[in-house]
Amino acid sequence: MTTKTITAPLPDDHAEPAWEVALLFPAQGEWSEDDYLWLTDHTRCLVELTDGHVEVLPMPTDGHQRLVLFLYRALYAFLSAPGSAYGFSGGLTA
Numbered sequence: 001m002t003t004k005t006i007t008a009p010l011p012d013d014h015a016e017p018a019w020e021v022a023l024l025f026p027a028q029g030e031w032s033e034d035d036y037l038w039l040t041d042h043t044r045c046l047v048e049l050t051d052g053h054v055e056v057l058p059m060p061t062d063g064h065q066r067l068v069l070f071l072y073r074a075l076y077a078f079l080s081a082p083g084s085a086y087g088f089s090g091g092l093t094a
Helices: 019-024 033-041 062-079
Strands: 046-050 053-057
Touching: 033 046
Parallel strands: none
Antiparallel strands: 046 053
C-alpha cells in the first residue's frame, strides 16, 4: 500500500462529510491486512476488518465502560480472594 497522509480540520455541525475521501481507499471486500493496519495506525476510530471488509465501530458509551469496569472488578475480586482455587499467583495487583 502506498503512503497516504490525511489532514483535515474538524467539520462544524453543518458541514457535509467529504465522501470522496473514501475513493482514496480500497473498495469494500478488497482491504488487505496491510491496508487495515495502516488505517489503524493513522486514525483514532475503532476499526474492524473481516474478510476484506472494513467497519468503523461506534465508540463505547460511558455506561458501557462503567459496566465493563464493574465486571472486571467483580471477576478480579473473585479470582484474588484468599483460598480461591482460581487465584492469581505472581503478585498481580489491580
